[in-house]
Amino acid sequence: MSDRPAVPPILRMSGIGKSFGATQALDGVDLELGRGEVHALIGENGAGKSTMMKILSGAIVPDAGRMEIDGRPYAPSGPGDGLRGGVSMIYQELNLAPHLSVAENIMLGRETARSGWLDRPAIRRQVREVLELVRHPEISPDVPVGRLSVGAKQLVEIARALLNKSRILVMDEPTSSLTQEDSQRLFEIIRGLRGQDVGVIYISHFLEEVQSVADSYTVLRDGRSVGSGAMAGTSLDDLIQLMVGRKFTQLFPRVEHACGGPVLTLDRLKGRRMAAPVSLDLAKGEILGLAGLIGSGRTETLRALFGLDEVEGGAVVVSGAELAGRRPWARIGRGLGLLSEDRQGEGLALNLSVADNMTLSRLAPFRRRGLLRPARQRRSVAGLIDRLKIKAKGPGQPVGALSGGNQQKVALGRLLHQEASVLLLDEPTRGIDVVSKSQIYEWIGGLAREGKAILFVSSYLPELLGICDRIAVFHRGNLVESRPAAAWDAAGLMAAATVGRAPRGTPVEQRNAE
Amino acid sequence: MSRQNRSGLSRALNIFGPFIGLVLVIALFALIPEVQGRFLRMANFKSVATQSVIVALGALGMTLIIVSGGIDLSAASNIALASVITAYAVNAGAAPAWALLFGVLTGGLVGLANGALVTRLRLVPFIVTMGMMGIARGAAKWIAGNQKIDAPMTWINELMAKSPRPSWLLMAPGIWIVILFAAAMAVLLKFTVFGRHIFAVGSNEATARLCGIRTDRVKVLVYAVSGLFCGLSGVMEFSRLTVGDPTVAVGLELDIIAAVVIGGGSLNGGEGSILGTMIGVLIMSFLRNGCTMMGWPNYIQEIIIGAIIIVAVAIDRLRHRKEC
Numbered sequence: 001m002s003d004r005p006a007v008p009p010i011l012r013m014s015g016i017g018k019s020f021g022a023t024q025a026l027d028g029v030d031l032e033l034g035r036g037e038v039h040a041l042i043g044e045n046g047a048g049k050s051t052m053m054k055i056l057s058g059a060i061v062p063d064a065g066r067m068e069i070d071g072r073p074y075a076p077s078g079p080g081d082g083l084r085g086g087v088s089m090i091y092q093e094l095n096l097a098p099h100l101s102v103a104e105n106i107m108l109g110r111e112t113a114r115s116g117w118l119d120r121p122a123i124r125r126q127v128r129e130v131l132e133l134v135r136h137p138e139i140s141p142d143v144p145v146g147r148l149s150v151g152a153k154q155l156v157e158i159a160r161a162l163l164n165k166s167r168i169l170v171m172d173e174p175t176s177s178l179t180q181e182d183s184q185r186l187f188e189i190i191r192g193l194r195g196q197d198v199g200v201i202y203i204s205h206f207l208e209e210v211q212s213v214a215d216s217y218t219v220l221r222d223g224r225s226v227g228s229g230a231m232a233g234t235s236l237d238d239l240i241q242l243m244v245g246r247k248f249t250q251l252f253p254r255v256e257h258a259c260g261g262p263v264l265t266l267d268r269l270k271g272r273r274m275a276a277p278v279s280l281d282l283a284k285g286e287i288l289g290l291a292g293l294i295g296s297g298r299t300e301t302l303r304a305l306f307g308l309d310e311v312e313g314g315a316v317v318v319s320g321a322e323l324a325g326r327r328p329w330a331r332i333g334r335g336l337g338l339l340s341e342d343r344q345g346e347g348l349a350l351n352l353s354v355a356d357n358m359t360l361s362r363l364a365p366f367r368r369r370g371l372l373r374p375a376r377q378r379r380s381v382a383g384l385i386d387r388l389k390i391k392a393k394g395p396g397q398p399v400g401a402l403s404g405g406n407q408q409k410v411a412l413g414r415l416l417h418q419e420a421s422v423l424l425l426d427e428p429t430r431g432i433d434v435v436s437k438s439q440i441y442e443w444i445g446g447l448a449r450e451g452k453a454i455l456f457v458s459s460y461l462p463e464l465l466g467i468c469d470r471i472a473v474f475h476r477g478n479l480v481e482s483r484p485a486a487a488w489d490a491a492g493l494m495a496a497a498t499v500g501r502a503p504r505g506t507p508v509e510q511r512n513a514e
Numbered sequence: 515m516s517r518q519n520r521s522g523l524s525r526a527l528n529i530f531g532p533f534i535g536l537v538l539v540i541a542l543f544a545l546i547p548e549v550q551g552r553f554l555r556m557a558n559f560k561s562v563a564t565q566s567v568i569v570a571l572g573a574l575g576m577t578l579i580i581v582s583g584g585i586d587l588s589a590a591s592n593i594a595l596a597s598v599i600t601a602y603a604v605n606a607g608a609a610p611a612w613a614l615l616f617g618v619l620t621g622g623l624v625g626l627a628n629g630a631l632v633t634r635l636r637l638v639p640f641i642v643t644m645g646m647m648g649i650a651r652g653a654a655k656w657i658a659g660n661q662k663i664d665a666p667m668t669w670i671n672e673l674m675a676k677s678p679r680p681s682w683l684l685m686a687p688g689i690w691i692v693i694l695f696a697a698a699m700a701v702l703l704k705f706t707v708f709g710r711h712i713f714a715v716g717s718n719e720a721t722a723r724l725c726g727i728r729t730d731r732v733k734v735l736v737y738a739v740s741g742l743f744c745g746l747s748g749v750m751e752f753s754r755l756t757v758g759d760p761t762v763a764v765g766l767e768l769d770i771i772a773a774v775v776i777g778g779g780s781l782n783g784g785e786g787s788i789l790g791t792m793i794g795v796l797i798m799s800f801l802r803n804g805c806t807m808m809g810w811p812n813y814i815q816e817i818i819i820g821a822i823i824i825v826a827v828a829i830d831r832l833r834h835r836k837e838c
Contacts, residue, residue: 308723329726340724347724349717351784360714361725363707371705414725 008071009034010167010199011056017064018051025051028065029225031218033168033199038190040214040231041203044243044459047220049203053170056201057089058082069167087168088161096153098146103127105145106160130159133196134189151182158189162196169193170201175209187213205293207236207498221245236499237491244461244490252466253438255445259469260284263453264422269314271304275477277314282422282453287444289464289485290457292474292497298457299341301474302424306338307331318422332361337420339411341427341457343404347411350400354392355381357399358413384413389439405436412440423447426457441467461490475500531829532777532793535822539797543804552807557676560685564676566799567688568593568754568763570792571747572770574692574699575625575740577791580774581703582736583716583783584639588628588646589744590766594759595654596621596748600670601663601758610668617752618745624650625741629734647767654760663758673753688750692792695743700788712736716783772819773798776826797822 011033018026026048033039043049054060056067058076067074069085076082082089096105103123112122127141136155139148145156154174161169171190175183190213193200204210210217211231218228219242227242263284268277278301282288290298303309305316307328316323318334325331328338340347348357355374358381359366366377381395388409392402399410408428415423425444429437444467448454458464464471465485472482473496481496495501543553552558572589579586600617604610624646631642672679673688683690703709711732714722722729752758775781776797777790798819805815 327728328723329728332726338724340720342720346718346720349714349721349784352713352717356710356714357721360710360721360727363710367707371701372707372710374705 007035008068010037010070011201012068013052013056013065014067015065016052016055016062016067018055018060018062024223026055026062026223029218029220029223031201031225031228033201034216035197035199036194037216038194038200038202038214040210040217041201041220042207042210042217042239042243043220044461047243048223049220050172051223052220053089053172053201053203056082056168056170057087058085083164086164086166087170088164088166089170089172090154090157090161090174091172096145096156099144101142101144102131102139102148102156103141105156106130106141106163108160110163126163127159130163131155133162134159135192136189149182151185154182154186155189158193162198166198168199168201170203172203173205174202175204175206183209205498207239210239211236219243236495240491240494240498244494252463253442253445254467255442255449257285257287257445257449259286260451263319264455265315265317266301266305267315267317269301269304269316270312271300272310272312273300274304274309275300278479279314280472280479280482282455284453285448285451286470287448287454287456287468289468289471290455290474291459291461291464291471291493294459296474296497297477297479298474299426300477301479302338302426302455302457305331306336306424308338332418332420335419335421336424337361337415337418337422338424339415339426339428341430343407343411343430348399348407351398353396354385354390354399354402354410355395357410358384358395358417361414361418380417381413384416388413388416388443405432408432408436408440412443421452423452423454424457425454427459428456429458429460429463437463461493464493465490473497532790532797532826535776535826536793536797536800539800539804543800543807546808549804549807553804558803560689561676562796562799562803563689564674564686565803566795567674567686567692568747568750569766569769569773569798570692570795571695571743571750572766573773573791573795574695574788575743576770576774577777577779577786577788578699578703578712578736579639579740580771580779580781581716581783581786582712582733583719584632584733584736585643585771585781586625586628586737586740587640587643587767588624588650589643589740589770590763591647591650591654592621592624592741592744593748593751593763593766594761595624595650595657596745597752597755597762598654598658598663598748598758598760600749600752601665602657604665604668604670604752605663605758610670613668614670614749617749618742621745621748622738622742625744626734626738628741629737632737633730633733651760658758658760660760662760665752665757667756670749670753671756674750688753691746691750695746696788696792703788708732708735713784716785718784769798772823775823778830780830794826 009032013029013031016026016029029048029052041049041052051060055062058079058081061077074085076085097108106127107123112119112126124141128137131137131139134155139152139155145153148156158169174186190200202210202214214231216228216230217234219226219239221243226245261284262281264282266278266280268279270277274297278297292298300309304311307326307330311326323331323334344350355377359377363372366372378395385392385395390406390409390413392406399407402410412428429440441463444454444456456468465488468485470482471485471488471493473480473493475497480500543549572593576586576589596617599620600613603613603616628643628646631637632639674686676686678686703712711722711727714725714727715729715732719729751762755762773794774786774791777787777792777794779786779791801819802815805818
């Protein structure tokens with residue numbers, strides 16, 4: 001007690017532990033946030049950042065560890081406690097009521113009133129004060145929030161947090177939906193907050209951004225804190241090394257396969273949700289990995305290619321013929337098949353049976369004279385259930401009753417049944433157990449050996465390095481670099497994904513020109 | 515093992531739940547001495563069935579719509595419009611077969627318009643069909659000059675006769691028509707590609723699109739088919755009333771929706787069956803019939819049916835929670 005500094009830090013989290021079932025999400029993590037400090041929390045997807053912040057906000061109760069705010073014990077039992085304790089979360093999906101005005105949003109739930117009537121002058125005064133504080137007095141308190149830019153909306157959220165007398169602001173990927181210009185403006189505001197009596201925890205995948213805005217950092221990997229310190233004097237490479245560590249396993253059964261001639265070509269394909277046109281080639285029997293951060297354009301490219309998003313330009317060539325129809329049914333007809341990253345929301349119809357889910361994209365083989373023959377359907381699906389080692393009671397069981405790994409196998413089984421020759425797999429192993437993962441890797445290798453072409457989107461670098469023939473990296477909507485998998489390492493991929501260029505300072509454009 | 519048993523039980527409940535409800539309702543009135551004698555008579559059963567025809571036809575189409583995740587509030591107005599068109603045609607001297615066809619097609623057109631608006635303008639079915647409810651009702655009143663259209667008697671009026679002309683039919687032709695179409699729709703839902711697509715769209719539209727199902731086309735077809743059934747139902751309404759009445763069937767869309775829901779249909783889509791819906795229709799008809807025989811006033815019937823809808827949906831909810 002005696003060796004504690006006179007002024008305690010705003011926030012001290014020590015020895016935080018949390019497990020979900022058998023998964024240890026956090027294991028003895030420490031984090032300290034000083035007054036006026038901007039502290040970056042860094043780590044790969046699934047490293048434990050969001051669990052950590054949910055514990056801070058009170059949404060999750062930790063299994064172990066203690067928290068102090070301003071030296072006083074802090075043990076929230078719900079998000080309300082977190083708010084009262086002075087913790088404000090600012091998410092990428094903003095928590096604003098678009099039809100209400102700036103002032104109404106800022107004051108929401110804390111309206112100044114005199115005997116039940118709104119005290120409008122007082123409200124306007126307070127709102128103006130707090131907008132001065134974030135250095136944007138030009139925002140009118142009376143404008144509906146829905147009419148503001150994303151950047152301005154974020155300001156409104158920050159203003160609300162300041163008015164709430166928040167001590168700790170948590171910003172979770174605040175720039176992922178911002179333009180470059182808006183991001184810069186946000187950084188200015190964050191730097192401005194250093195003068196105030198608050199601390200900021202800043203979570204972002206964009207390491208350069210983190211480096212320019214944060215004073216200190218903590219890196220999480222697999223639920224442990226693997227490094228922390230002052231940002232000054234820490235290089236990007238240092239951070240990347242900490243993030244990826246050295247964790248290679250024999251999880252990836254290597255199935256020998258050979259690449260043949262080209263089967264799929266994207267020529268400046270541009271979808272409605274894509275930031276930039278993308279060109280790439282895929283050969284028969286090739287597994288092409290697509291790396292990049294969430295929102296970097298990988299998923300958007302697959303969706304445009306499959307016709308789920310509107311195509312604005314460019315061409316798709318499959319086996320030498322340009323595709324005319326731009327809707328999914330036309331693409332399926334040409335041998336394309338897509339596995340959605342959102343298994344529960346899009347990939348599967350959870351209250352339909354395993355059989356229906358697996359065969360929905362190709363019911364024709366079970367039809368005779370216009371009528372379906374369920375017995376045939378069940379027999380065919382039972383074969384797939386065996387082949388993919390799916391643990392289900394039978395073809396008639398609703399798919400929602402299966403475990404995550406088995407659900408994913410059903411979604412993959414659909415592509416098998418569809419006899420797709422070009423498979424677009426979006427995060428096929430996300431959130432599933434290790435055994436199923438390994439089976440899925442083996443299965444993907446087997447498909448490549450059969451001569452299928454595979455686009456494999458993943459945020460998990462070891463699996464990309466483990467099973468792909470070639471890996472292409474997306475950064476902010478652009479496909480920045482593509483190399484054989486053997487020419488990549490985890491640090492290089494992470495650098496290209498977070499900074500937009502390969503390591504050792506070689507600009508990507510130059511590499512491509514060579 | 516126990517999990518398997520429970521899922522077997524819940525599946526049994528799924529199929530037999532509404533059926534048990536129907537048996538309970540019939541048993542209830544069969545056990546009350548005052549009405550027992552009249553209630554259990556064959557003639558009474560026939561009359562209940564005849565009274566069910568109009569709601570049943572509407573509910574066939576509504577089942578498709580609700581399974582596909584939609585709703586049709588314009589069903590009853592559409593029925594009224596079709597009955598007016600049929601009467602108008604008969605009155606104008608058209609052959610009864612043509613009049614019948616006009617009535618059915620009118621319903622189909624209204625349904626087609628619903629489907630086109632839902633898919634083209636990306637509007638919520640609730641809003642589109644609520645608007646169509648007013649439009650169809652208004653059109654019916656306009657065409658009928660805001661009064662009933664009298665029409666000469668034709669064979670159309672025998673479709674709903676309690677004692678059919680060729681006596682070997684035993685029941686009103688309308689009942690046979692319902693049975694025929696119910697069988698056809700049950701097969702359509704369970705054993706055709708189109709039926710699987712309807713379930714897929716209702717269960718998860720994004721998945722359906724991912725699987726290459728032309729979701730818009732499925733929806734338009736579903737609304738159009740449902741409209742045709744409303745048209746046929748309107749013809750039956752005309753047959754029963756022998757006049758074209760634009761103010762008939764007000765609020766009947768709620769009875770139709772209730773029948774589907776009592777029969778196991780989920781307003782979230784992806785669930786429902788023709789058999790269940792038909793049982794739902796009969797439950798409501800028998801209740802009305804029994805209450806009338808008991809001499810209970812109308813408002814008691816309304817309260818009972820309202821309560822049954824809530825109980826049916828609550829049981830459904832409970833069953834789903836157990837499964838998860």
